Amino acid sequence: VAFAKNIAILAETALRFLDIGHSVSLYEAVAGRQSLDSNGTKEEKIRTAKGAIFSEEAASLLNKQSGSFETNAARDAKNITTVTIRNTYDSDLAVLHEVVFRWMIHITTDTSDHSSQSKQALLSDLPRLCNFFRAEYSFQLLPIILAFLNDRKDWQLRAALCRHLPSVCISVGRAATEQFVIPCIETALNDENEKVIIEALN
Numbered sequence: 001v002a003f004a005k006n007i008a009i010l011a012e013t014a015l016r017f018l019d020i021g022h023s024v025s026l027y028e029a030v031a032g033r034q035s036l037d038s039n040g041t042k043e044e045k046i047r048t049a050k051g052a053i054f055s056e057e058a059a060s061l062l063n064k065q066s067g068s069f070e071t072n073a074a075r076d077a078k079n080i081t082t083v084t085i086r087n088t089y090d091s092d093l094a095v096l097h098e099v100v101f102r103w104m105i106h107i108t109t110d111t112s113d114h115s116s117q118s119k120q121a122l123l124s125d126l127p128r129l130c131n132f133f134r135a136e137y138s139f140q141l142l143p144i145i146l147a148f149l150n151d152r153k154d155w156q157l158r159a160a161l162c163r164h165l166p167s168v169c170i171s172v173g174r175a176a177t178e179q180f181v182i183p184c185i186e187t188a189l190n191d192e193n194e195k196v197i198i199e200a201l202n
Helices: 002-050 056-067 071-076 089-106 117-122 126-150 155-172 174-188 192-202
Strands: none
Touching: 002 089, 002 117, 056 155, 089 117, 089 126, 117 126, 117 155, 126 155, 126 174, 155 174, 155 192, 174 192
């Protein structure tokens, strides 16, 4: 039960660490490249100063002549710095989603006698979990939690599902709500327990 209550917190914390980790990697990659470029520019200037052959007057004349043949595109190309960064954020996020989703599958498909409290605890944090998963995994989660209505022995679980279903509807959208959720709510309106009916009406 404690694990089910804290799945949303664990998921959000892991996502926050993932975001920070990739932000730090991006910053270090860019800052490191800029540091190398600046050091290289300084060394190049030193080598040019040491290896000067012409006098200052001759060098200025040569620069004027060669500058007339240098295009704007060529000058801009010298100032362009290309930084190649290996970005694995999307794949890492997909792995994180898959891990948390497996946790939820393990809880929602548990058929033991003491599984009701864990399922209700999971439903209580459904808004945060839907925000973590976004629409893709919310669509996969929807039929799994709707199956709770088939548990005719546990009216508290059926009532909890009706209470927290709106958060899933926000994630999956209007079309999926009309096609899948509303028929289940209509079934709940004919439930044998009046508290389930009240939650369905709400």
